[in-house]
Amino acid sequence: xxxxxxxxxxxxxxxxxxxxxxxxxxxxxxxxxxxxxxxxxxxxxxxxxxxxxxxxxxxxxxxxxxxxxxxxxxxxxxxxxxxxxxxxxxxxxxxxxxxxxxxxxxxxxxxxxxxxxxxxxxxxxxxxxxxxxxxxxxxxxxxxxxxxxxxxxxxxxxxxxxxxxxxxxxxxxxxxxxxxxxxxxxxxxxxxxxxxxxxxxxxxxxxxxxxxxxxxxxxxxxxxxxxxxxxxxxxxxxxxxxxxxxxxxxxxx
Amino acid sequence: xxxxxxxxxxxxxxxxxxxxxxxxxxxxxxxxxxxxxxxxxxxxxxxxxxxxxxxxxxxxxxxxxxxxxxxxxxxxxxxxxxxxxxxxxxxxxxxxxxxxxxxxxxxxxxxxxxxxxxxxxxxxxxxxxxxxxxxxxxxxxxxxxxxxxxxxxxxxxxxxxxxxxxxxxxxxxxxxxxxxxxxxxxxxxxxxxxxxxxxxxxxxxxxxxxxxxxxxxxxxxxxxxxxxxxxxxxxxxxxxxxxxxxxxxxxxxxxxxxxxxxxxxxxxxxxxxxxxxxxxxxxxxxxxxxxxxxxxxxxxxxxxxxxxxxxxxxxxxxxxxxxxxxxxxxxxxxxxxxxxxxxxxxxxxxxxxxxxxxxxxxxxxxxxxxxxxxxxxxxxxxxxxxxxxxxxxxxxxxxxxxxxxxxxxxxxxxxxxxxxxxxxxxxxxxxxxxxxxxxxxxxxxxxxxxxxxxxxxxxxxxxxxxxxxxxxxxxxxxxxxxxxxxxxxxxxxxxxxxxxxxxxxxxxxxxxxxxxxxxxxxxxxxxxxxxxxxxxxxxxxxxxxxxxxxxxxxxxxxxxxxxxxxxxxxxxxxxxxxxxxxxxxxxxx
Numbered sequence: 001x002x003x004x005x006x007x008x009x010x011x012x013x014x015x016x017x018x019x020x021x022x023x024x025x026x027x028x029x030x031x032x033x034x035x036x037x038x039x040x041x042x043x044x045x046x047x048x049x050x051x052x053x054x055x056x057x058x059x060x061x062x063x064x065x066x067x068x069x070x071x072x073x074x075x076x077x078x079x080x081x082x083x084x085x086x087x088x089x090x091x092x093x094x095x096x097x098x099x100x101x102x103x104x105x106x107x108x109x110x111x112x113x114x115x116x117x118x119x120x121x122x123x124x125x126x127x128x129x130x131x132x133x134x135x136x137x138x139x140x141x142x143x144x145x146x147x148x149x150x151x152x153x154x155x156x157x158x159x160x161x162x163x164x165x166x167x168x169x170x171x172x173x174x175x176x177x178x179x180x181x182x183x184x185x186x187x188x189x190x191x192x193x194x195x196x197x198x199x200x201x202x203x204x205x206x207x208x209x210x211x212x213x214x215x216x217x218x219x220x221x222x223x224x225x226x227x228x229x230x231x232x233x234x235x236x237x238x239x240x241x242x243x244x245x246x247x248x249x250x251x252x253x
Numbered sequence: 254x255x256x257x258x259x260x261x262x263x264x265x266x267x268x269x270x271x272x273x274x275x276x277x278x279x280x281x282x283x284x285x286x287x288x289x290x291x292x293x294x295x296x297x298x299x300x301x302x303x304x305x306x307x308x309x310x311x312x313x314x315x316x317x318x319x320x321x322x323x324x325x326x327x328x329x330x331x332x333x334x335x336x337x338x339x340x341x342x343x344x345x346x347x348x349x350x351x352x353x354x355x356x357x358x359x360x361x362x363x364x365x366x367x368x369x370x371x372x373x374x375x376x377x378x379x380x381x382x383x384x385x386x387x388x389x390x391x392x393x394x395x396x397x398x399x400x401x402x403x404x405x406x407x408x409x410x411x412x413x414x415x416x417x418x419x420x421x422x423x424x425x426x427x428x429x430x431x432x433x434x435x436x437x438x439x440x441x442x443x444x445x446x447x448x449x450x451x452x453x454x455x456x457x458x459x460x461x462x463x464x465x466x467x468x469x470x471x472x473x474x475x476x477x478x479x480x481x482x483x484x485x486x487x488x489x490x491x492x493x494x495x496x497x498x499x500x501x502x503x504x505x506x507x508x509x510x511x512x513x514x515x516x517x518x519x520x521x522x523x524x525x526x527x528x529x530x531x532x533x534x535x536x537x538x539x540x541x542x543x544x545x546x547x548x549x550x551x552x553x554x555x556x557x558x559x560x561x562x563x564x565x566x567x568x569x570x571x572x573x574x575x576x577x578x579x580x581x582x583x584x585x586x587x588x589x590x591x592x593x594x595x596x597x598x599x600x601x602x603x604x605x606x607x608x609x610x611x612x613x614x615x616x617x618x619x620x621x622x623x624x625x626x627x628x629x630x631x632x633x634x635x636x637x638x639x640x641x642x643x644x645x646x647x648x649x650x651x652x653x654x655x656x657x658x659x660x661x662x663x664x665x666x667x668x669x670x671x672x673x674x675x676x677x678x679x680x681x682x683x684x685x686x687x688x689x690x691x692x693x694x695x696x697x698x699x700x701x702x703x704x705x706x707x708x709x710x711x712x713x714x715x716x717x718x719x720x721x722x723x724x725x726x727x728x729x730x731x732x733x734x735x736x737x738x739x740x741x742x743x744x745x746x747x748x749x750x751x752x753x754x755x756x757x758x759x760x761x762x763x764x765x766x767x768x769x770x771x772x773x774x775x776x777x778x779x780x781x782x783x784x785x786x787x788x789x790x791x792x793x794x795x796x797x798x799x800x801x802x803x804x805x806x807x808x809x810x811x812x813x814x815x816x817x818x819x820x821x822x823x824x825x826x827x828x829x830x831x832x833x834x835x836x837x838x839x840x841x842x
Contacts (some may be wrong), residue, residue, distance in 0.1 A: 016371060029371075038364065039326035052823040067326075127326050155320065157786045159745040162640040162649065163759075168744035169264040172320040172785035232283065253266075253322055253403065 002215040003142060004180060007064045007104060008201045008208035011115045011240045021048055022068075023125065031131040036067045036223055041127035043120070045073075050131060051116040056141035057083065058065055061109035062136035063092055063117070064102070066223045067129025071099040076120040079105075079133060081112030088116070099243035102221040104211045106136065130223065132209065135191055137197055140189055142213070143180035149212055149220055150176045152251050174251035178210065178224065179218030182240045190232055194243065202226040224249035259402035261747045266403035267786070268321045268616035269335055270328060270410055271354055273418065274395040275388045277312035282369060293369035295387045302427045314384070319357055319633040322403055331356045331380070333427065335398060337414075339782035340753040341791075342614040352398065352414055355431040356381060358423070372755045381428035385421055390572070392419045394756025396432055416620060439582065443575035448473050452482065452518045453497070457513045459504065463487075465497040465520060474499075479506070479523035481573045482514045482568075484671060486523065507571060507670040508662050521574060528567040528712045532559030535582070535605050540623055542578055551622035558611065558625050565609065568707040571670050573804045582606055582613070603664075603705040610728055617752045617781070624754055626732055628775070628796040629820045635775065636751050638744070638792065639760040645787060648764045654793070655736040661700040662686040662726045666708040674706055682710060685739055691734050731798070738764055738794045739779070743787045753781045758816075764794075811836075 012032040019028035019040055028050055032072045043050045063079050070077055079092040091107045116132050119126045128253035155172040201208060202225070228246030235241050257267045278301065280286070282293040289302040303309045317328035361380035363370040370376060378386075385391065401410030403763045412736040416432035423429075448470035456463045465471070471494050474480075486509045490501025505511030514746030524542075525775070526534050532555050539550045558567075570581070604615045609625070616622045638644065665680035673681025694699055710718065735803050740763050745749060750759065755778050762771040780791035802821045808814065811832045831837060 017796055025365055027365050029362075033362055034362055037323050037330050041326055128385060129326075159645045159743075159787060162644045162646050164646070165641055166260075166263065167642070168747045168786075170746060171264060171266050175321060220707075 001132065001142065002106075002211075002213050003238065004139040004210070004212045005062065005104070005106070005214065006137040006139075006197065006208055007062045007132050007134060007209055008137070008206070009052045009060070010132040010196055011054055011058060011112075011134055012050075012052050013130060014058060015052055017052045018047065019050050019052055021046070023127075025129065031128060036129045036207070039067065039127045039129050042121075042125045044125050045121045045123055047118070047120045048126065049116045049118055051114065053085065053114050054112070057111045057113045059109050059111045060091075060115065060133045060167055061107055062132075062134060063105045063107070064132040064221070065097075065128055065130065066102040066125075066209070068097070069100050069124070069127055070103075070119065070121075071101075073121045073124045073126050075126050076118075078118045078172055079118050080118060081110055082114040083112065085114045088114075094118075094120070098219075101219065102209065102223050104209050104214055104218075106214060109135065113181055114128075130207075136175045137180060137193055140186055141182070144183050146155070147180060147212070148178075148221065149217065150178050150251075152176045171231075175252075176224075176249050176251050178212075178222065178223065178247040179245070180212065180247070180251075181242055181244045183242050184236070185232070185243050187237075188238050189232070190243060195230070198230045203230065207249075210216040254402070254404065256401060256405065256409055256670065259405065260749065265746075266321055267318070267746065268324050268401055268403055268405075268410075269318045269332055270324065270354075270393075270399040270401065271316045271332055271335070272392075272397040272399070272431075273290075273314045273316075274311045274397075275314065275384075275391060276309055276394070279308045279310040280306060293372055296368055299389055300387050304318070307363075308426060308540050316356055320437070324401065324403060324405070325407070329380075331358070331359050336781075337783050339780055339789075340614060340617065341632050341780040342612045342753060352396075352432045354396075354398070355462055356428045356430065358382065358428050381424075382419075382423060385423070385428075391418050391421060396430060413617075418618065439543050440538075440577060440579040442543055442578040444534065444572055444578050445522040445575060446470075446473050447575045448522060450474075450520040450522070452514055452520055454516045458513045458515050461502045461504075462489075462498055462500050463502065463520075465499070466517070467497070467499050469520070470522075471497055474522055479525055479571075481521040481671075482503045482518050483512060485509045485512050485513075485514070486571075486573065486670065509671065524572040526568075526570045528569040528709070530559060531565050531568040531605055531609055531707065532556070533628060534568060534570075534707075535609070535623070538578060538582055538605070543642060546623065546624050549620055551616070551620040554624065555681045556624045556772065560608075560668055561625065564721070566708070566718055567607070567713055568608070569709050569712060570706050571732075572585060573671055576674075579743075579841050580604065605707055608705060608707055608725070610732075610752070612726070616754060627800060628732075629799040631821045632817075633756055633801055633820055635756045635758045635816070636748075637749070637760070638742070638748075638757040640762060640771070643744050644761060645743040648741075648787075648789075649761065651763050652711045652739045653736050654739045657733050657737055658691070658735065659699050659701050659730060659733040660688045660695060660697070661698060662729050663700060663702045664705060664722060664726060665703065666705045666722070667710045668704075668706045674704055677702075677704075680704065682708075684722050684726060686723075688730040688734060692729070732796055734798075735796075737796070738777070739791050740794070741780075741789070741791050742762070743784075743789050746786045746788075749783065749788050751788070751790065751831075753778055756795075757793060759794070797836070 017028050017032055021043045023043045025042040026039050028040045030038040031040045076094040078094040080088040080090050082088045091110050092105055097103050117131055146196035152174050154174055156169055158169040159167040161167050205225045207223050207225050210224050224247040226245055227248045232243040278296040282289045287303050287306040294302050298307055315328035316332045317323050317330050318332050319330045323330050336353040358379045358381040361667045363376050365693055388617050395714045396416055398414040400413050419433040420431040424461035449760040450469040451466045453464040453466040477490050479486055486507040488503040488506045489499040492499055536555055539545050582604050611623050611625050664684045665677055667682040669679050757776050759776045764772040775795045776792040778790055779793045781790040
């Protein structure tokens with residue numbers, strides 16, 4: 001069973017990413033703008049690279065992607081790094097996403113001056129909205145029990161006739177809430193790992209990837225923001241009594 | 254799934270798509286033939302640094318519903334709401350509104366918007382505020398609205414509006430786009446146009462040409478036509494625009510007297526509609542005077558009702574002063590009225606549409622369309638609206654609409670050419686229609702006075718005109734004999750194909766028969782306003798007394814006839830004017 005992880009760090013934010021090919025109106029810069037509704041799209045099927053050159057060698061150990069067609073396009077996806085932009089080594093071996101929903105892949109932490117996402121399709125042009133290659137934040141242990149992996153609701157409008165017959169339902173979207181809590185969590189980890197993430201990312205309501213157990217539930221990857229506060233309570237010196245997250249996102253269809 | 258299949262599915266995810274097409278330069282800044290240097294433009298004319306090199310093409314900006322998944326890569330989910338202001342038709346006035354589109358603004362990094370974003374030292378500002386700053390002359394650019402469902406391709410989406418962008422307003426995080434509607438525009442048009450033209454010098458009462466001063470709105474003058482100076486109407490045969498000279502003048506026409514006029518006397522362009530079929534005049538009002546594009550006028554519908562048996566007389570009008578086109582078309586209708594033992598309604602002027610016993614409105618397909626006020630018509634189709642399957646719970650209410658009732662119509666016609674349209678003294682003729690049966694039942698008299706500029710004596714056989722006016726008043730009283738209840742109700746998205754002007758059979762307990770059972774009646778949709786997943790409608794009960802048409806020779810007896818066959822009417826009634834099942838009988842149109 002894997003521990004919960006957050007991916008907010010992103011090498012594609014170190015410098016403007018470039019693509020080996022782009023369809024008109026689908027700039028590669030979109031993959032790093034944090035928006036799940038603006039896209040990079042390749043001009044056709046084939047082998048495509050999304051590349052970034054960091055100002056200095058930086059490490060990464062996780063790949064996150066949302067808003068893509070890599071599953072339906074039967075794409076082969078891999079991640080490569082390089083120190084010179086010429087010699088590349090693979091950090092995530094080619095894999096086929098099982099569907100078009102958000103995915104998160106861990107790999108052994110590596111440094112690289114250059115990072116690139118490689119996508120190979122045979123039949124259709126691949127597209128994706130957000131790609132992150134960066135260092136994940138791994139929680140020291142799973143959330144407190146009982147833990148609800150996600151709570152999904154429905155924004156909808158239904159009408160009934162004057163005599164009570166259902167006339168129809170219009171579904172808008174499915175908001176999800178995730179409320180993990182961690183008791184007696186190591187103070188050093190909170191202060192040196194979690195708080196920098198909160199201060200540098202979460203408090204600006206920026207979106208990030210969240211997965212609570214990528215081993216057992218690899219499909220449960222969500223692109224969320226934390227709408228709560230940073231207020232871990234403390235009473236025992238080496239620990240915070242409780243760290244609570246209040247994550248909010250939208251269920252992908 | 255097809256659009257219609259999605260529409261009628263019990264559960265679906267609707268998506269609205271808005272496309273705005275703005276001007277965009279096809280060239281690259283600083284690349285020949287563009288010689289721009291320094292901070293790049295944004296490839297719009299307003300930000301262009303080398304206007305001579307601007308090569309106008311277009312760029313489409315797409316926005317989809319903010320409360321739904323995006324349908325495919327491309328649109329931004331900024332669309333907060335689309336308000337189709339209601340399409341409404343009443344007996345005398347058409348009210349249509351503009352479309353309002355609210356879009357959510359947000360800080361934007363210009364990726365995909367600014368071709369030179371990576372060359373900028375910094376990027377700031379919100380999406381729409383920047384878009385407007387770079388395209389301030391957006392007016393008249395194309396705005397399209399499509400509706401579809403999640404899973405549909407763009408080709409399956411249905412075009413709902415295709416109109417020029419009129420106005421953009423920004424309020425906080427909401428940017429609102431508005432389009433102008435057609436008939437509202439008609440209210441702004443004056444016929445003949447306002448102008449400021451004067452005589453250059455004196456002219457004698459027998460002068461056959463005249464010169465206008467250099468302030469003359471010469472382009473507004475037709476090649477040949479009529480002008481008014483003082484109390485005289487002058488017809489001219491030609492115009493020399495360079496010399497501002499009117500040639501071939503016939504003095505003192507239209508019953509006026511030729512007189513001398515002095516320099517600086519005002520010269521008013523006049524508009525003359527020679528005697529013609531009024532439906533053709535109506536098309537001329539829309540296509541010539543309002544200058545609506547032919548694609549925005551449902552000429553087929555107008556021609557259909559022109560050719561429909563009914564026999565219009567030729568009509569004519571002469572306008573010696575600027576008149577709102579909407580007044581010509583729709584008239585100036587009476588105010589609200591109350592019923593007392595004797596009510597004299599405020600006078601109203603008859604628009605051409607009233608005179609033709611028609612309704613006119615801008616349909617959902619954005620065409621100006623027209624229909625006669627006929628209670629039944631062969632071939633007409635009806636959608637079923639029932640309490641059980643259509644009417645949304647808690648949405649229905651009834652306005653008995655008794656205010657349409659009239660027992661006497663006084664029609665003033667044959668207007669003096671220079672007389673005011675809204676005074677009885679301006680008219681030579683007066684006819685009165687009386688519904689004594691209604692007065693007996695009401696125990697009251699409700700009189701309306703109508704001023705009509707379109708009917709003129711002396712242009713056709715007097716008996717034909719007299720018959721027409723008699724029938725016109727009879728039909729008007731026939732249609733206004735009883736209240737025509739208006740039922741307000743909402744329907745669900747599945748019934749969104751019920752459009753303004755369409756006909757329904759209404760089965761509801763909002764109105765009851767005398768024996769207490771729900772009514773089952775025919776009605777017309779006179780108001781439609783989409784509101785999210787529901788559509789507010791107002792349906793007006795049609796006259797229960799139907800018109801008679803010749804039915805096909807194999808028509809069955811009334812009680813065996815289908816609803817479609819009964820639309821023909823022409824069945825014999827009993828001594829009480831009723832059909833065998835108690836329905837009201839048929840009348841000659």
